[in-house]
Amino acid sequence: MTDNVTIAVDAMGGDNAPEVVLEGVAAALAADEGLIVILCGPADVVEPFAAQHARCRAQVAAEVIDMAEHPAQAVRKKKDSSIVVGCRLVKDGQAQGFFSAGSTGACLAAATLVMGRIKGISRPCLATVVPSPARPIVLCDVGANADCKPEYLVQFAQMGSVYAQKILGYESPKAALLNIGEEDTKGNALAQEAHQLMAKRLTNFAGNCEGRDVLGAQYEVVVTDGFTGNVCLKTIEGASKVLFGAIKDAMMSTTKGKIGALCVKDGLKGLKSQVSPDTYGGAPLLGVKGACIVGHGSSGAVAIENGVLTTARVVRQGVSEIIQHMAQAGNGSDTIK
């Protein structure tokens, strides 16, 4: 784990940038002795930090892409933004991966336009590790492609399976199609056609699964279009937040409950971190040339640290190269080894 890896990091990404980004990068550098970071952002942010940290180089990027900007337009216009500059470092071979907790849309656009799509991959997909109390699984696409064709979903399953194997460590990940019933014939037109195609082309296809199976599933990869996946992911986040809040309220409403709350605090804290998106530090964009991970906008320092470390891990595990080989091998009927 100590082979050197260079990751470009967007110093300006996220609601709490640059402070928490710097904090997270410092922690990541301390945790991984083979990690080299190229910190992209305004000179007054990145230069003092780089001067104080070994294995960190400053790359000045004067512009910042705002969360509210139109992603593709912003990427085209702001060529000196931290996101575009970071992706260009990967394109130029100076870095092997890019991490940002900034605008997801802008990161997707920049990674696709600047780093480039892997030949043979129709559409890169945004995957995410769904934090579950049972065990983590890969859900993809969660928002890169709102409208999909059935063949995209086949590739999402292949790419997600590589990630589940190499990053989550599942030996033989199974991929299920998110659908509205278990039977083969269920679903909208996309899901029905995707089911047929996945059954034909994937050796690790596990059939349909439903919304209730995403947390605590028997599958390691759940595949869907970017619209449904995004709704599903955000529904899980929302439900967790509302339920934890309601549990706290329910406990705090009585004296007996308050005493109980004190006793169960530690257990619940552990669980809360288990289901926190921060634990996995971000969503990988799969199908581009290089590692690219996008963190949650609300990332704290721990999430940033985990995100940077995971990006390095994606590089070391050769995720992008495996996907490249898979895409070259054609329809990929036998790609998950």
Add this chain to the structure above:
Amino acid sequence: MTDNVTIAVDAMGGDNAPEVVLEGVAAALAADEGLIVILCGPADVVEPFAAQHARCRAQVAAEVIDMAEHPAQAVRKKKDSSIVVGCRLVKDGQAQGFFSAGSTGACLAAATLVMGRIKGISRPCLATVVPSPARPIVLCDVGANADCKPEYLVQFAQMGSVYAQKILGYESPKAALLNIGEEDTKGNALAQEAHQLMAKRLTNFAGNCEGRDVLGAQYEVVVTDGFTGNVCLKTIEGASKVLFGAIKDAMMSTTKGKIGALCVKDGLKGLKSQVSPDTYGGAPLLGVKGACIVGHGSSGAVAIENGVLTTARVVRQGVSEIIQHMAQAGNGSDTIK
């Protein structure tokens, strides 16, 4: 609340039929003095029960549609099934509403084919009351129409708003479109077009909402296609189940936690019933001529009781008639009063 209402009930619907259905019907009859039930099912089930209960009449239906059968085919073939017979009672004016905890697909098919679609409504939609610790909201469509056109979603919003107003008691329900971002231009092709149309045609449109807003939302109605809605609903169900299970495990893993668990038990029990789908007893099919509510397959007696009572309430509140007027009024730009 004591005006007489006659509801046809499928005695054979659900995983625990007929026992829990009979128990639930008995409770509903006891709770609502104006309720008359026509119980549909095999003679040996419905006749003894009707003989023992005032305001209950037996309607023999020899066949049962199985959960696993193809819905439309089963409805066409099994004309003497409890589901088809129940819907026919509404069609013939003998009952004003139908409740079943049987196959959702078969109920949708039977209600649409036998009771009939309201003129002017393109597609009936399956709505559901999402049980939230914050407050209940209407989510529709949750599975009647896997593939939708933008104009369907406009009508779903109108019908869901009538339900939110008349059954949940919200004076001026706001309807939001489930999407993957707040901006008008976000989403897949369907959501983008639906947004434009809803903005133009609905007086109570609240713009986009995201998956994380479905529980604990600022909106009373959330509208989407039946595929996304079904995934969203089942994701909430799954997340609640997994989280409550994990919380129990987290507490039970230490002695201190076990003591705490005893103290917070009552509070959590209350919360669990708040977020239980049983509380609302089922999903209304909106847009057919008559009241039709489909209960969860796993309904217990309480869910059946609530489902039957809610069906009577839908009749008394004239939900179907209001939707009929709305549909006749044309595009319904001003329908939610």
